Amino acid sequence: MATATQKNGGKTARKAPAAKTQDQRMKWWREAKFGLFIHWGLYALPAGTWKGKKIPGIGEWIQNRARIPVREYEQLAARFNPVDFDAKEWVQVAKDAGMKYLTITSKHHDGFALFKSEASDYNIVDATPFGRDVCAELARECRKAGIRLCFYYSQKQDWHHPEASGNTWDFDPAEQSFNQYMKDKGLPQIREILTQYGPIGLIWFDTPQDMTRAQSKKFVDAVYDAQPTCLVDGRAGHGIGDYESMGDNLIPPGRVDGDWETPATLNDTWGFKSYDTNWKSADGLIRRLVDIVSKGGNYLLNVGPTAKGVIPKASVTRLKKVGDWLKVNGEAIYGTSASPYPFEPGWGRMTAKGSRLYLHIFRWPGKQFVLHGLENKVKKAYLLADPKKKALACEQSVDEAAGLHTLQLALPARAPDKRASVVVLETAGAPVVDETLVQDGDGLVTLEAYSGEIRQPTGTAPLERGRFGTIEKWLNTRPRVTWQVKVAQPGTYDVNLLTQTESDGKWEGGHRAKVSVGRQTAVATTRKAEVRDNPRATSYLQDVVSPLGQIEVNRAGLVEVTLKMEKIVKKKGIGPKLRAVELTPA
Ligand code: H79
Secondary structure (H helix, E strand, O other): OOOOOOOOOOOOOOOOOOOOOHHHHHHHHHHHOEEEEEOOOHHHOOOOEEOOEEOOOOHHHHHHHOOOOHHHHHHHHHHOOOOOOOHHHHHHHHHHOOOOEEEEEEEOOOOOEOOOOOOOOOEHHHHOOOOOOHHHHHHHHHHHHOOEEEEEEOOOEOOOOOOOEOOOOOOOHHHOOHHHHHHHHHHHHHHHHHHOOOOOOEEEOOOOOOOOHHHHHHHHHHHHHHOOOOEEOOOOOOOOOOOEEOOOOOOOOOOOOOOEEEEEOOOOOOOOOOOOOOOOOHHHHHHHHHHHHHOOEEEEEEEOOOOOOOOOHHHHHHHHHHHHHHHHHHHHOOOOEOOOOOOOOOOEEEEEEOOEEEEEEOOOOOOEEEEEOEOOOEEEEEEOOOOOOOOOOEEEEEEOOOOEEEEEEEOOOOOOOOOOEEEEEEEOOOOOEOOOEEOOOOOOEEEEHHHOEEEOOOOOOOOEEOOOOOEEOOOOOOOEEEEEEEEOOOEEEEEEEEEEOOOOOOOOOOOEEEEEEOOEEEEEEOOOOEEEEOOOOOOOOEEEEEEEEEEEEOOOEEEEEEEEEEEOOOOOOOOOOEEEEEEEEO
């Protein structure tokens, strides 16, 4: 994936008497790293089932997926009575998870507002027996707990309002006027949520498709006019906003410049679905948090409370485990910046702050850990989990001929935390690294598609980079992909080609792939020798491993590795979806 563009260059809040700089406005958010997303609304009542039928897809989309007419769906409001709702408890869930901000759906696509609104009586105070303003209650508890309150607001879709977008089963798009909706409800409600509840951290717009630039700008200006320091996410439309929003549940491969956030689910829905129990493990959540922060992003992790007002226990217990990990390791998360290395190592991830480099080790190596590429002197190394900060023996060397800096670290035989253990390296000055792709200290050379360069001969159909860091549309034998990588250990390597399956599990082998380093080549026909979970899309994409043979690398230092497809099977028209080439010491 290309690096994110900085979308906030030089922007300062308008009309503020003492306008803060963009860095000042972004400061709390850049330090926070971890936030709670809450999707709650009338859809919690059907909870994924309508008239006895399980409705597929995400829970908050039930009105759309089941084509429920407004007159029918809005009757849910008369039954919405979340007597167990306790704002203090919800805020405590965020707090115990180590989260620093809370973003709740003040209004989702269904048009129902969780706050008292003069602009529309389709809101929790006026339309439900519950009659309480949950946004006001959350605002109070957030303030007490030091959590920033933020609001999600669906600005384009409103399936309840006859002039807004998204509801094609009740309304005829040809007869709608979006500007009218903005005037009647959209803009007034933005003013309401920014004037009724004190300082708001950010407004989280969503699905801006088909908005004009002027419309997007009007919404964002309404935010900045009401609260100049309030941030705006990246989904206002037309690239307007204070930071980039990645796709839902999408974690980019490798470091991304600029401010960005990944919104993500704990299971496979945002709004509560009674039968979605596909919960991510606490281990997986910790590693995702580390992964995102190591690439420079924030993690906005969702819960979907029930119609009674309860956050599912399965969510609470998992979040608590992340919070417990953060109690020990939070120093390596909060206020850190991305890894100084642009690429993902195989053993874990890194973050940095001041003159400290944090190694988050997922795959514990045993007693010896090796890191290449760090150029500063390490003054002290220790485990963050060790209250005594006992120094770990550490040796640094430089191989001038190979252009390789090497650090060797003595570790205890067993990981302090097998999910992710943090080693602190106190460096002389801010960590400086050689950004060239380099062999991992444990010997693995991973040449990921996203770190490869596409060599595209003119006149050939271009290879494309896919959402999960793949190279796709490889339907021609002339293009090549090359990597410049520093090898630390000369020797014989087994060469594997990793290609990704389609989301329906389809995969096609029988291509002939050739990997070369200088005159050495490994060439074979691709076949399914082994299948692994795809780390960027666990549970629905997989990587197929095809062994290509062996290669000899005869000296340490920078080498160029080239991948070519000598034959491509085109029966299904997919071609090989390149994930990576792996060289493992034989
Ligand atoms: O609020 C959450 C989602 O409801 C919202 N963004 C996150 C943060 C979102 N809105 N649209 N989308 C996400 C894209 C949704 C596409 C789908 Fe569907 C909804 C796939 C399945 C249900 C619409 C209906 C498209 C296909 C069927």
